[in-house]
Amino acid sequence: MPSAKTQPARGMRDFLPVDVRKREYVIGVIKSVYERYGFEPLETPAVENIETLMGKYGEEGNQLIFKILKRGEHEKTGEADLALRYDLTVPLARVVGQYQNELPKFFKRYQIQPVWRADRPARGRFREFYQCDVDVLGSRSMVVEAELIAAASDALVALGFNDFVIRVNHRQVLIGLGDRAGIRHDHIEPALTTIDKLDKIGVEGVEKELSARIGPTSTTKLVDFFRELASLDQAADIASEEASAMKEKALNAAILGRLVEFVGDHEKGSRGVEDLRSIIELSEGTSAARRIRLDPSLARGLSYYTGAIIEINVSDLTGSLGGGGRYDNLVGMFLGKDVPACGFSLGLERIIVVMSEREMFPPELISSPADVMVTIWNEDSIAESIALATELRREGLRVDLYPEADKMGKQFKYASSRGIPFVLILGDDERAHGELAIKNMKSGEQIRLPFELLKTSPQRNVQHADDQTVKSKRNIEALLKWLRNGSKAGEAGDSIKPGA
């Protein structure tokens, strides 16, 4: 039989148990932080009607949407009527349009689900990937921005990150900058994507590219502005090497000052600058305070942003760990009436890439399929092993039962290879004495404990007499105690988690 290709489709991945454990761990941490901020869970279908998605992400986005051909007789035409969702924000806007009257005045939701983009795969970039979104609908207050930034920051801190930078900018400020520099309106978009590359290609690179796109006069004005910002940064570096918190604060203040100067009385632009000022002030008491960094060169590709835009970066990742912003007009595209909204999305895959490379995952996460493994001595003792496993499971332990009456060596080797810290043996000798042998796989220590349960038949075990229950309980307790103490002695046992 010819073997079919076993790789998953390009840009898609299988998740083996270790991978799933990592993912569930990260998702669990993020979820609990989000809930701590009062966000509620939402889920939406993988597939949306194609017109729901088209035209929401800009030119580039449209091309990256995975489209689903019409079924049946229309199949040949190549026409698509459905598509896989490209992000979680547009589906949210649709949901708000649909259930407006059933949702609270301020709808705070989180959503952790996969999205699909027909992008070219790269490090930390896949065609199917999870986003961890939080959004607040119904308020124009900058308190929302501050809360979202704080939540994302808390989540990353809870995962063990300490070196991320939260870059913040504002679409209206960008428009103000463009107008003041005299850029034609249809040139603003390309100018922004060029400016966004500032940290990558440097001022000279930007100057060159801008000049080609928008002409020399506007370019000079803009580039001079960003040159000045860069010199502010350097000055701050020299001024306060030690107190980085102070540096950030001073630098943000200086950038705000320059923005006010440059934008002047430009209506949209100056309002945007005030928004930025509010966000920084409101974030003062949060975990994000000393990580926020105003960055007038931040643009972000998605076309639906209208106000603040936010991105979180770490130095060892080219892309971002997450991003978001305000999109006050998106819901209006579904509802006919604008609902203010702002959201942020953490990229699960990128978080995992960085955490894996930095070895930030708790060690017991990597391999701890079970707390203890019960061996099977021979065909005749299978029932006793099952009874023992059952009893321990009832106590909340994660118990692996070796499925075959293999040689002991094989069973031990198996337990060892899976990193299971304790192995239980019910051999002829143990059973003859009503005992049970426990081996600590880390230390090699092995002891025996009396075990009344073994004297009862498996059938009766389910509903054994009261005194036997008591004895059995006592023995289980002794066993659990040993497992726990053993776990303190050997490092392996950190993964022992008796039922809570």
Next chain:
RNA sequence: GCGGCUAUAGUUCAGUUGGUUAGAACGCCUGACUGUGGAUCAGGAGGUCGUCGGUUCAAGUCCGACUAGCCGCCCCA
């Protein structure tokens, strides 16, 4: 979508100017060990050299296309 690099055992990699039967380490399996993993020793299995085509008496080696991966560009979580 564009440019560069890479593809040999489960894994990491050797493999000479093209030349018989493609190697190592680690891992895996079996045994020494008829009640015990990790250590040691002995043995064993495992490769259509990414795929297809071309050059040649002869291709893992040279050429082309395709596929997958890595790095840049573009874009993004």
